[in-house]
Amino acid sequence: MKNIFLPILLLLSACSNCDIPYGEYKSVGGTESLTTLVLNAELYTLKFEHWKPADYENRSTIHERGKWSCSDRVVEIKTKNGTAIAELKEIGDNPLGLPISTTALVFNETSNDILSKTILYSGESFKLLEE
């Protein structure tokens, strides 16, 4: 019996690995909104700022916090706006001038207005973009 359970336990253990580094992820901008996601050990913090052109000072901000889950390179975040799912993947050839091996959180198309189809880049990528 032991022989059956051990491989299953090992498999379950392997499946629950999370390959997504904690830290801050941001949209690249270039428009009148900015999305910032911070992933910590248990909680995420999502900040979505948007403004009228030339009126950043009076921007509206949505703040949310909650639990997130992760399996391998896929993260699932439940927000008031709906569930959002992203995969940490290499972005490949890109117009931003980042190395093709850069990894970013690429969100699936969902009903989550804020995160659907969004790409959030890590702090390391922003160092390259803004140096």
Added chain:
Amino acid sequence: MAAPVKTPTVKNITSNKLYPAYKSQKGIVIQLNSAKTVLPSGTALAALVKFADGCGLKKVIISGGAETTGHSAGSYHGKDLAIDVAGKRFNKLTDEKARVAALNAGFTHGVYEDFKGTSRDHWHFQIGAGNGLSDQHKLSNKPLTAKHY
């Protein structure tokens, strides 16, 4: 009654689904900065293509289009009447070149949003006044209004 706008044809040349790209009939590449950015249609697409063809670059990076989400309520993006052109870090344009190209293309109002030291700078161009842009932001005014943060 105004004559209907002839919508130009652009060829989809996307090689990476994360970053859609199109080519105008003149061969200028309109590169979107993410799949969340929506290529405009109708009048705004006609103006975007004219802007791209007239700004002097071979490739223009567009960071905002006809998205119905991710902008303020009343945004001209959601009305399919505005574009954002990624800033000077990405598009080697001056405010004056961008202003003239946008005005000639049919945009009427605009501003350069300058977030010092970041990758967030961009030109916002729209067709018509409103949602924060008034007479002071007319593209017929020289120089283009820039907002520094």
